[in-house]
Amino acid sequence: MRAKFAASEAMGFVASETSWSGELAATAAHCARTGQTLVISSKQAAKHARELTLRHPGLDVTIDGRHWASAVATTEAPTAESTLFDLDTWADLELSGSGAKRLLTPSLFVKAGDLDELDAQLAITGRVENPGLQTLVATDARMLQAKYRQGFFEVLEASQAKRFAFVFADTRQPMGSFDRLDGQRQLLTRFPGSHIVGSDVAAGTDAMVHGAGWVGIGASSGRRMEHRPGDPGGGRRSADYLPGTWVRPLMEMRSPSIYADWYANEPTPSCSKCYRRLESYQPNSADKTLLIAHNLHGITDFADEIVAVPESERAAWLSSERVDAFLRHGRLTGPNIDADRTLRMLCELDDPALRSTSPAGTKGGTRSDADARRGRRPLTRRSPSRQGLDVNWSSTSPFSRQGCAGRRSRTARP
Numbered sequence: 001m002r003a004k005f006a007a008s009e010a011m012g013f014v015a016s017e018t019s020w021s022g023e024l025a026a027t028a029a030h031c032a033r034t035g036q037t038l039v040i041s042s043k044q045a046a047k048h049a050r051e052l053t054l055r056h057p058g059l060d061v062t063i064d065g066r067h068w069a070s071a072v073a074t075t076e077a078p079t080a081e082s083t084l085f086d087l088d089t090w091a092d093l094e095l096s097g098s099g100a101k102r103l104l105t106p107s108l109f110v111k112a113g114d115l116d117e118l119d120a121q122l123a124i125t126g127r128v129e130n131p132g133l134q135t136l137v138a139t140d141a142r143m144l145q146a147k148y149r150q151g152f153f154e155v156l157e158a159s160q161a162k163r164f165a166f167v168f169a170d171t172r173q174p175m176g177s178f179d180r181l182d183g184q185r186q187l188l189t190r191f192p193g194s195h196i197v198g199s200d201v202a203a204g205t206d207a208m209v210h211g212a213g214w215v216g217i218g219a220s221s222g223r224r225m226e227h228r229p230g231d232p233g234g235g236r237r238s239a240d241y242l243p244g245t246w247v248r249p250l251m252e253m254r255s256p257s258i259y260a261d262w263y264a265n266e267p268t269p270s271c272s273k274c275y276r277r278l279e280s281y282q283p284n285s286a287d288k289t290l291l292i293a294h295n296l297h298g299i300t301d302f303a304d305e306i307v308a309v310p311e312s313e314r315a316a317w318l319s320s321e322r323v324d325a326f327l328r329h330g331r332l333t334g335p336n337i338d339a340d341r342t343l344r345m346l347c348e349l350d351d352p353a354l355r356s357t358s359p360a361g362t363k364g365g366t367r368s369d370a371d372a373r374r375g376r377r378p379l380t381r382r383s384p385s386r387q388g389l390d391v392n393w394s395s396t397s398p399f400s401r402q403g404c405a406g407r408r409s410r411t412a413r414p
């Protein structure tokens, strides 16, 4: 029999107290119930950890002091704390009394291509012995692209770190690029068991099935899409001042009013645990907290679905589920359908025919990552009589969860 919370080992959440009211408390309550790890990402993480572990005894907490979010690493000062104590002693002090089980190293942000700075940082953070201290590498998501990837991997490999935790940041959707998603898979192949901290659902679940030891999904858009130091603030657009809301059939995190538009005259999907139509939520604190609680259980249920699949079939199964979710966008009748870019890029990454996707599934898409295909055929190659994946790809019953992609036919329909 499957464990009640099978995903608890593989996926948890990252939350902070600053995003909006209720996020950290709701995430702590959820993780206390499921046994998932909560990463508290805050300059006052130790204080919050102390409060939350008192409220929820047994809550599994990792502290990230977010030193990386406001300062860039130099070769002279690659970490925030290295001069006062050695990091193992520092970790003992931070962890004692906080109730947290783990702590990320006080690494500063490594800019894309800053390999000397990364090397200097890992000379400190890669040598830690304290079992509660994890070597954090917080860097520009561009570091995963082909241009930087090889040097990045070589510096990681040369370090003494036993296991890494990575944060990948950018001005906008850090993993919304074919090249970066491909790079994340290569990273996890080279460094299996690494932790990915502060991911969106699409990139995070892909990491789960490609070798990550643990993935922390952001409880808010700010934690799902981390910015680099100095980047302009503000998260993804929120059309109605309600948080992005997880909808499993589409694998999207959009505001409820956007779903209402997309589904036009049809009812929006409802959650069996929440029993409320998406359009009924109002922009007040109580409803915001309910939506974030929905995201937490909805995303955890999705992770449970993934880990219920035999390990050798997970990547193919997830790939197939993503194609189904993408194709459902093409059946929506409302205006301005704009499928999640990371979802689209993952569909393209796994398409054996190297076809491109379009936001609506009905128009030709544009590609900014075409040069990243590692010399393979151009991605925009399509039959002129066909327009996008929705008519090019066949799919089994859209809501079926049976079988895996490897057995499904994806040949073009005449």
Ligand SMILES: [Zn+2]
Residues within 6 Å of the ligand: 271, 272, 273, 274, 275, 293, 294, 295, 297, 298
């Ligand atoms: Zn729900």
